[in-house]
Amino acid sequence: VNQVHLFIKELVSNEQFRRRALANPSAALGAYRLTAAEQHSLSSLCFKLSSQGAAAIDSARAKPLNFWA
Amino acid sequence: VDPRGWLTLVAREVEAAIDEAGLPTGYASLLRLGLAEEGKVLSSNPSSRWPLLTLGSCEAASGGRWEHAIPAAAAMEAFIAALDLLDDLQDGDADGVIAACGEAQALNVSTGLLMLSQRMLLRLSDRGVGAETVLAAGRELTRAAMTVGGGQHLDLAHESRPAVSEQEALDVVSRKSATLVSCACRIGARLGSEDPAVVDLLGRFGWHAGMAAQLINDLADVAPGHPPKSDVRRGKKTLPLVSAATFGLTPDSAAPPGDEQAFRAALAQSGALHYTWVVADVHRQQAADLLAELGPERPIGGLLGLLPRA
Numbered sequence: 001v002n003q004v005h006l007f008i009k010e011l012v013s014n015e016q017f018r019r020r021a022l023a024n025p026s027a028a029l030g031a032y033r034l035t036a037a038e039q040h041s042l043s044s045l046c047f048k049l050s051s052q053g054a055a056a057i058d059s060a061r062a063k064p065l066n067f068w069a
Numbered sequence: 070v071d072p073r074g075w076l077t078l079v080a081r082e083v084e085a086a087i088d089e090a091g092l093p094t095g096y097a098s099l100l101r102l103g104l105a106e107e108g109k110v111l112s113s114n115p116s117s118r119w120p121l122l123t124l125g126s127c128e129a130a131s132g133g134r135w136e137h138a139i140p141a142a143a144a145m146e147a148f149i150a151a152l153d154l155l156d157d158l159q160d161g162d163a164d165g166v167i168a169a170c171g172e173a174q175a176l177n178v179s180t181g182l183l184m185l186s187q188r189m190l191l192r193l194s195d196r197g198v199g200a201e202t203v204l205a206a207g208r209e210l211t212r213a214a215m216t217v218g219g220g221q222h223l224d225l226a227h228e229s230r231p232a233v234s235e236q237e238a239l240d241v242v243s244r245k246s247a248t249l250v251s252c253a254c255r256i257g258a259r260l261g262s263e264d265p266a267v268v269d270l271l272g273r274f275g276w277h278a279g280m281a282a283q284l285i286n287d288l289a290d291v292a293p294g295h296p297p298k299s300d301v302r303r304g305k306k307t308l309p310l311v312s313a314a315t316f317g318l319t320p321d322s323a324a325p326p327g328d329e330q331a332f333r334a335a336l337a338q339s340g341a342l343h344y345t346w347v348v349a350d351v352h353r354q355q356a357a358d359l360l361a362e363l364g365p366e367r368p369i370g371g372l373l374g375l376l377p378r379a
Binding site: 001004005008009011012013035037038040041042044045 | 316340350351355
């Protein structure tokens with residue numbers, strides 16, 4: 001289990017934390033030991049969830065490169 | 070350059086290579102059919118990004134030249150078409166070539182596409198590319214093919230295991246998808262520059278771009294509302310399915326047996342899809358950062374546009 005796991009676990013299971021994180025991602029992320037790239041991605045995730053709701057993730061584009069998969 | 074313009078040139082190269090081979094009409098038609106699946110270069114609405122990765126990398130590495138790399142871009146397209154067909158055979162997924170000619174002939178078509186990719190690399194010499202560079206391109210493609218085969222072996226073997234780690238799941242993504250994108254970029258870069266640092270940088274760009282793209286694919290394959298894929302049913306060990314356990318979700322606890330939509334909904338609520346999205350986005354950032362390292366004088370807009378959006 002890494003710090004990204006822990007942040008997301010809180011995000012999806014703790015309603016109070018979720019409200020705080022979507023309102024102010026930087027403050028919520030401050031309690032976790034994350035790389036700059038992870039911080040940036042988790043901030044983007046919070047922003048997407050805040051503006052688009054659950055569909056932000058569910059609607060991720062299928063087959064962007066027609067990969068062998 | 071308009072990507073559609075590039076794809077038109079690649080399509081012409083593919084047609085010329087098939088014509089040159091002197092094949093029986095039916096076999097040539099099947100090779101063309103394999104290259105006309107949705108989005109591929111001979112389809113009515115081509116959107117394949119494989120040739121664009123090679124041409125974009127050549128353009129970025131050389132500072133603007135790409136014409137001589139057209140045969141290599143065509144080789145990548147044929148190589149991927151062969152692998153796509155093999156994968157559909159192994160997974161039992163729908164495929165236009167298999168539907169048209171059955172599994173035995175489809176295997177022969179896949180072999181033909183693999184050989185076509187080799188022939189097309191050799192056609193680089195017709196564009197004035199030196200023998201040493203043609204050899205280097207061939208080395209890149211065969212090295213990638215071996216790595217990808219190993220990744221496919223692990224992927225299939227994982228299906229029968231009750232559990233694999235996240236690291237093992239990511240290793241398969243690295244060997245299969247990231248290696249291929251890196252290969253497409255390294256071949257293009259090698260045709261544009263003899264500087265190993267540039268080739269290495271564009272190869273690493275491709276690796277991260279490939280990781281990001283495949284993880285987004287894997288996410289979409291199990292997200293609610295997307296068309297059914299065989300991933301859940303077959304027990305594929307993709308990151309969203311493997312990481313579900315970390316988020317406290319197991320197939321047995323999440324939904325009644327066989328109710329894939331209920332399982333997908335539980336997966337979405339567990340955090341596993343969020344996690345996969347974040348891992349993919351970190352790779353996307355790293356790919357973009359690597360391109361920026363090339364410097365402002367290099368034309369990198371085409372490659373940036375190929376990064377997956379999630």
